[in-house]
Amino acid sequence: MSVPSILFGALPSLFFSQLFVTPKTPQTDCSGKTIIVTGGNTGLGKEAARHFVRLGAAKVILGCRSLSKGEEAKRDIEQSTRRTGVVEVWAIDLADYASVQAFARKAEGLERLDAVLENAGVNTQKFKLVDGIETNLQINVVSTFLLALLMIPKLRADGRKFNFTPTLVIVTSELHAFTAFKEHKEAHIFDTLNDEKKANMGGRYPISKLLEVFACRQIAKEHPVRQLGCIISLVNPGWCHSELARELITPVVKFVMNIMCRTTEVGSRTLVDATVSHGSEVHGQYLSDQKAKPVAPLVQGKGGAEIQMHVWQELAEKLEHIQPGILRNLDR
Structure with missing residues (x-):
């Protein structure tokens, strides 16, 4: 699929939303709920935590790279909600x-x-390898799913103990539909993406x-919900004012953002909704504007299932290398 056809198909939905x-x-x-929010010291994560x-909520844990900024966010949330304790x-550093x-x-x-x-993420156009993996991929994909697989046993156990269905939500973006992802044709997708000479x-x-x-x-x-022991889903908050795109801000981009972007608080509503307002019907689904919506044609179209399996097999191999035996967390 060409870039023009991708944009033609995705832009109308983006503008309407x-x-x-x-x-x-x-x-x-x-x-009574205990909820973890990574990237909880700023932007969407902080506003989602404020809503919780x-x-x-009985306990809201802000997972932050900077403890001092996390404490600032904590004080702000406590002041605005008038709830302490x-x-x-x-501390968590996805790098x-x-x-x-x-x-x-x-x-x-x-x-x-x-x-x-799982809200923490990065958007950088500077090529840098972390443990042999390009930064966007390392933080947004590898570490995000490392944490997911590490948390599933705890979620599963507590769901069974207290008779509820836990949720694990990954914050993604409508921009997943704005790439031709030509690298999917490569035998080793991650190796290609980690090659600076080939990187766009x-x-x-x-x-x-x-x-x-x-x-x-x-x-x-x-892994259906009954076997995984929790609901795993994706949420798109839409285009929001946040620090995620701070490297990309130019006067033109800022002008467009002022017209198009949701406030951080409005965007955070989608994160909260995905985390606490749905049931097993959203397992594996892509939530946008507080409802399940179709994913990119590259994902759900012809050949998408094969690409999906290829991507997961490579990612699973990397996760198993980082922590041997981690894939068993999906099966217990």
């Missing part, structure tokens, strides 16, 4: 596998865990979001 759809303020009761506290700040593993081990000690909202960094963030979609859908396809 941005200009004519306003997500509803979440009202789902979160009393407002809705009565709810928010905790935990460091050991940090992700330590975070997951700490979570095992929670009395109860209801949901994990202007399109790297959409590819990282597309890989998230492939991986989440394949996990859900192979």
Whole structure:
């Protein structure tokens, strides 16, 4: 599929959503729930955490790279909601596998865990390898799914213990539909993407979001809720004002953003909705504007299933290399 045809197909939906759809303020009761939000010190994550506290959550954990910024966010949330003793700040750096593993081990000690909202991510056009993997891919894909697989046993166990269905939500983007992803034809997709000489960094963030979609859908396809023990889904918050695109801001982009973008708070409503307002029917689904919607034609069209399997097999191999035996977490 060519880039012009991709844009022609995806842009009308994007414009309609941005200009004519306003997500509803979440009202789902979160009393007694413990919810983890990565990237919770700023932007969408912080505003989602604020909603969870407002809705009565017993504990909201902000997973942050910077503890000082996390504490600032905690104070702000406490002041605005007038609830104290709810928010905790935990360290996690998705650029460091050991940090992700330590975070997951700490979570095992929670009395109860209801949901994990994986919001942390990066959007950079500067090529840099972290542990041999390009930064967007390392943080948005590899570490994101490393954390997901590490958290599933805890979610499963607590769901069975307290008789509820936990949720694990990965924040993705409508931009997953804005890439031709020519690299999918390669025998070794990640190796190609990690080759600086072949890298088109202007399109790297959409590819990282597309890989998230492939991986989440394949996990859900192979592991139904009754076996996985939790619901795993994807959420698109829409184009929002946030720090994610700070490297890309130019006067022209800023002008367009002022017209098109949702506020951070409005965008966060979709994250909260995905985390606490749906059931097993959204397992493996892509949520946008607070409802399940079709994914990119490259994913659901002819040959999409084969690409999806290829992507997941390569990612699974990398996860198993980082932590041997981790794939068994999906089967127990």
